[in-house]
Amino acid sequence: MTVSIAVLGAGTMGSGIAELFAAHGFPVALYDPNGSVLFNVRQRLSERGISVAAAEGEPAAYGDAAKPAFGTGSVRLSSELADAVKGAGFVIEAGPEKLETKRELLHAIAPFLADDAIVASNTSTLPLESLAQGQTFANRLLIAHFFNPATVVPLVEVVGLPDTEPGVVERAAALMVSCGKAPVVLKKDCPGFIANRLQAAVLREACHLLSCGVADAEQIDRAMTEGPGLRWALNGPFAIADYGGLDIWEKVTSNLFPLLGGDREAPEVISASVRQGHLGFKSGAGFYEYGDGEARQREASRREQALLQLIRGRKGESES
Numbered sequence: 001m002t003v004s005i006a007v008l009g010a011g012t013m014g015s016g017i018a019e020l021f022a023a024h025g026f027p028v029a030l031y032d033p034n035g036s037v038l039f040n041v042r043q044r045l046s047e048r049g050i051s052v053a054a055a056e057g058e059p060a061a062y063g064d065a066a067k068p069a070f071g072t073g074s075v076r077l078s079s080e081l082a083d084a085v086k087g088a089g090f091v092i093e094a095g096p097e098k099l100e101t102k103r104e105l106l107h108a109i110a111p112f113l114a115d116d117a118i119v120a121s122n123t124s125t126l127p128l129e130s131l132a133q134g135q136t137f138a139n140r141l142l143i144a145h146f147f148n149p150a151t152v153v154p155l156v157e158v159v160g161l162p163d164t165e166p167g168v169v170e171r172a173a174a175l176m177v178s179c180g181k182a183p184v185v186l187k188k189d190c191p192g193f194i195a196n197r198l199q200a201a202v203l204r205e206a207c208h209l210l211s212c213g214v215a216d217a218e219q220i221d222r223a224m225t226e227g228p229g230l231r232w233a234l235n236g237p238f239a240i241a242d243y244g245g246l247d248i249w250e251k252v253t254s255n256l257f258p259l260l261g262g263d264r265e266a267p268e269v270i271s272a273s274v275r276q277g278h279l280g281f282k283s284g285a286g287f288y289e290y291g292d293g294e295a296r297q298r299e300a301s302r303r304e305q306a307l308l309q310l311i312r313g314r315k316g317e318s319e320s
């Protein structure tokens, strides 16, 4: 039987996760408390070929309530939490990254959850333990951490707790696989999980090099995309160390580790940009300039296509 999906929060990640599940044939209910978010999501999903309906009683602007009722491969938009959650076999929250908001949201869904529903959080940084505290379904709660864009990037980090009900993590991982994802199951809860910790370590050093005047941002980025970035799409750091030779990497690490940047706070170059309202791509400027909304839309599509091509090319290589 096809499991019904409920996605809570229809922002960048929630709308992408809803699209992913719908594109793989699952019936999806997508909840957001903000009507204008739902209105925009309807436009976006429709443009991407996903069938969108409004839940009963919702404004027609969210989609035609008459069709499709809750069909396979469609998204039903709802501003009612109970409506979105009831009957769902897998619920994933993608609300704001605030502990209290997420805890309250999880608390609010408890009365409407099916007895065997799995509940996941897409949090980037909050420990599962802190989300699970006091929740009646804590033994069915886990992390399923997608990457942006959720429709494209294969990785989903899946994390349970020591008293997670047996089989729950495995069922969630299998669900991800059925959507073409490559789940990585962590042995234990860890803030930032794996991938964001690795990315943060690289960004810390990139900012250190920039602040030392070794090169500008563009050159530092090129040193990544024209070099290690290409290899990292095929081999992780341990395989790269094996290929290079562990004797060599012993020297590299012992010579370089004492010299690497060791910031314990957000890099000043990033904080200064944030203070000026330069938030990166979404605001039109950060380390680079991105132009107006239309230019950014084009760039986002181009990046998504390039990423898809890369993923397809990589699959082709490993299959041949």
Ligand SMILES: NC(=O)c1ccc[n+]([C@@H]2O[C@H](COP(=O)([O-])OP(=O)(O)OC[C@H]3O[C@@H](n4cnc5c(N)ncnc54)[C@H](O)[C@@H]3O)[C@@H](O)[C@H]2O)c1
Pocket: 008, 009, 010, 011, 012, 013, 014, 031, 032, 033, 034, 037, 094, 095, 096, 097, 098, 101, 105, 122, 123, 124, 125, 145, 146, 147, 148
């Ligand atoms: N953006 C990323 O690259 C990324 C990647 C992985 C994980 N995440 C995580 O995913 C989550 C969502 O991030 P995002 O980038 O989509 O944020 P976003 O700001 O784009 O979306 C958040 C959505 O939550 C809605 N919301 C507000 N209060 C809510 C509530 N009480 N219940 C349900 N929804 C509510 C907002 O209206 C908004 O539409 C965060 O936990 C974030 O850390 C983000």
